[in-house]
């Protein structure tokens with residue numbers, strides 16, 4: 203079984219700073235996002251899944267967050283049985299992620315506190331974590347889980363180190379548990395990283411992160427290179 | 436990560452051991468580490484609360500989030 207741990211906005215410098223050995227694994231590096239006009243979540247994950255730069259088609263669709271690829275248009279089609287949990291551009295829970303964006307708007311409108319906003323992200327995180335581990339026990343050729351708490355919380359609290367450290371520890375624990383299960387190749391991958399905006403906030407940075415539980419030099423792959431990389435694992 | 440040993444009363448360790456049954460913690464050390472982290476993080480969070488939500492930064496963030504389709 204191949205496991206893909208997709209983490210929105212996982213930032214390479216934070217993985218290092220917080221000493222997340224399970225996230226950095228045996229080989230790791232940065233991804234090249236120079237082919238995109240902005241590091242947009244749905245665009246990058248759709249490119250990752252399909253093996254081509256989907257920026258134009260995603261932006262041309264009338265609702266970017268509702269954009270959906272067919273399984274046959276993704277690397278999932280190479281697997282007889284796969285599980286894709288909350289993956290943007292494929293199986294993302296539209297209502298939940300709308301709730302998250304509404305909470306962000308609510309924060310700016312002073313209707314939602316940062317604690318309430320964080321709680322929405324963390325509750326969802328727990329649900330995805332549960333589904334991810336239950337899928338890893340199942341009979342699948344590939345399981346991909348998508349986790350977005352680091353991105354959501356980071357936008358409003360990237361400068362609050364304790365909060366970010368706790369989230370990185372949590373994701374490192376998840377990676378550690380998957381590694382210990384020893385099911386096969388584990389790819390940890392992010393769409394983009396995060397950089398500080400002022401002393402408190404966070405903005406998407408221009409490069410993402412990848413790691414593998416084997417020694418492999420992938421160089422600086424583009425998101426659309428991973429479909430080929432996954433086929434070779 | 437390097438580790439060190441700390442001493443806690445036996446009775447407290449016993450209580451904590453009973454409490455971690457059925458949870459995901461694989462050892463008393465893992466549980467105590469978790470609790471200690473929670474305490475330290477909430478102390479940091481209280482500090483974090485005073486970390487300014489500056490108006491100028493907020494305007495810039497809103498602009499960026501709009502550009503990326505979040506809001």
Ligand SMILES: [Zn+2]
Pocket residue numbers: 211243353354357406
């Ligand atoms: Zn984001």
